[in-house]
Amino acid sequence: MRNDLDLHIHTARVGCANETMAVPALLERCEQLGYTHIAITDHLNGPQHLEAQKLIREDLRGYDGPLAVTWGVECTVADPAEGTLTVTEELVEEFSYDFVIGGPHGRYGEEDPDAIIATQHRLLLATVRNPIINAVVHPWWFSRVEWERGTMNWFEDMSRIPGWHVEELAAACVETGTAVEMNASAIIHHARFTQRMLDDYREYIVALYERGVNFTVCSDAHDIENLVRAKDAAKFLADAGVPDERIVVPEPTEL
Numbered sequence: 389m390r391n392d393l394d395l396h397i398h399t400a401r402v403g404c405a406n407e408t409m410a411v412p413a414l415l416e417r418c419e420q421l422g423y424t425h426i427a428i429t430d431h432l433n434g435p436q437h438l439e440a441q442k443l444i445r446e447d448l449r450g451y452d453g454p455l456a457v458t459w460g461v462e463c464t465v466a467d468p469a470e471g472t473l474t475v476t477e478e479l480v481e482e483f484s485y486d487f488v489i490g491g492p493h494g495r496y497g498e499e500d501p502d503a504i505i506a507t508q509h510r511l512l513l514a515t516v517r518n519p520i521i522n523a524v525v526h527p528w529w530f531s532r533v534e535w536e537r538g539t540m541n542w543f544e545d546m547s548r549i550p551g552w553h554v555e556e557l558a559a560a561c562v563e564t565g566t567a568v569e570m571n572a573s574a575i576i577h578h579a580r581f582t583q584r585m586l587d588d589y590r591e592y593i594v595a596l597y598e599r600g601v602n603f604t605v606c607s608d609a610h611d612i613e614n615l616v617r618a619k620d621a622a623k624f625l626a627d628a629g630v631p632d633e634r635i636v637v638p639e640p641t642e643l
């Protein structure tokens with residue numbers, strides 16, 4: 389079990405994660421947790437995040453502790469009709485990212501459950517097929533706010549998602565060499581996900597694994613106390629029968 393990895397970590401710089409996630413503090417906590425390899429992947433959702441991304445890269449410069457660190461970024465869908473992402477090849481070049489993760493982060497205006505599912509699937513596929521993407525983030529996550537609005541109350545398990553969606557996603561991942569993320573905060577610790585949902589999610593991971601998909605392990609921590617959750621993601625994959633050789637470890641970045 390690879391409970392020594394965390395490949396999706398936010399920082400205090402962008403302002404989505406809280407002030408506990410200053411880069412030196414989170415590096416120290418990851419060392420204490422016994423991690424061997426992490427990736428820093430804060431949000432780049434638009435021009436408002438460019439300055440913070442530069443500052444994070446500066447924060448990492450010169451780190452020579454025991455952790456292998458990969459310099460990465462998390463992007464979201466830019467144009468849902470086109471399936472484009474907020475990180476482009478030009479931005480990957482400009483910031484020298486070694487690890488790019490991304491995926492849909494909303495309903496994109498859909499109300500009907502089957503329309504929501506169809507849009508998610510289309511955007512997951514578009515993300516996987518985008519050549520800059522190394523891993524697709526937290527498939528089937530929706531924000532807690534959607535339950536408060538009443539738009540996701542039907543989503544108590546994954547039975548409404550057609551089986552051929554799994555087939556298509558797995559085929560696209562295998563063809564493009566894109567991993568699927570096992571995300572502890574967004575999925576395992578989701579405030580609105582029931583045990584039934586998590587049981588279905590485990591079966592979903594099994595189905596992807598059986599079709600040849602590789603996975604990443606991560607906390608998606610926005611608070612320093614949640615970095616430990618990456619170990620829950622590792623356990624979830626182990627419980628689904630995913631062996632260590634199917635867990636992706638990117639090249640470390642020369643900091």
Ligand SMILES: [Zn+2]
Nearest residue numbers: 462493525526
């Ligand atoms: Zn995300």
Ligand SMILES: [Zn+2]
Nearest residue numbers: 396398462608
């Ligand atoms: Zn994230």
